[in-house]
Amino acid sequence: QSVLTQPPSVSGAPGQRVTISCSGSSSNIGAGYDVHWYQQLPGTAPKLLIYGDSSRPSGVPDRFSGSKSGTSASLAITELQADDEADYYCQSYDSSLSAWVFGGGTKLTVL
């Protein structure tokens, strides 16, 4: 059971928009700790996709965006492409655990 809760899977057709939710609690997201998102393509290491709730590292397309409200955060992907098919993970810090925590991951399927 992960500290941060994500849906196991989402899907969408090419060109469509999908969102992935990440639900936490008052000791992590709700405490004001930043939420970060990672993309893991099949057989590769994770890659930082969104940091500080909504900022994109250099090179990440603006089709990817992040937001946070209360104890939850979301990742939105617009104009879906076939190579967006991957696992996506949210991450934050938990003050009760004194630990970095990840969501369980969401598998995105592009139909």
Added chain:
Amino acid sequence: QVQLVESGGGVVQPGRSLRLSCAASGFTFTNYGIHWVRQAPGKGLEWVAGISNDGTNQNYADAVRGRFTISRDNSKNTLYLQMNSLRAEDTAVYYCAKDWGAGYGGNPFDYWGQGTLVTVSS
């Protein structure tokens, strides 16, 4: 460019020990915290341990506290993970990941190695 290269993985029997290494290059190693993150086969990411830039602060996940020790040699730009009393549930790919900052809570991990597989089996 930033590179993180893990080594030391392999097959080990339950109860035995293993030490992983992560060689870093392409950035000023002494300025950044570093973490170990693992991924069991077919499962999600799990943070294992982290160490601050100067090595004075270490944090561990409950699942490994007391069995694993994270350390760093800033003169060799290398991170280590000493894993003792290994269990079957420690079987995973172990990644080292660079902290965005000095390694104190909340920063993202901006670069990752390719990982090293640890299999705990009799």
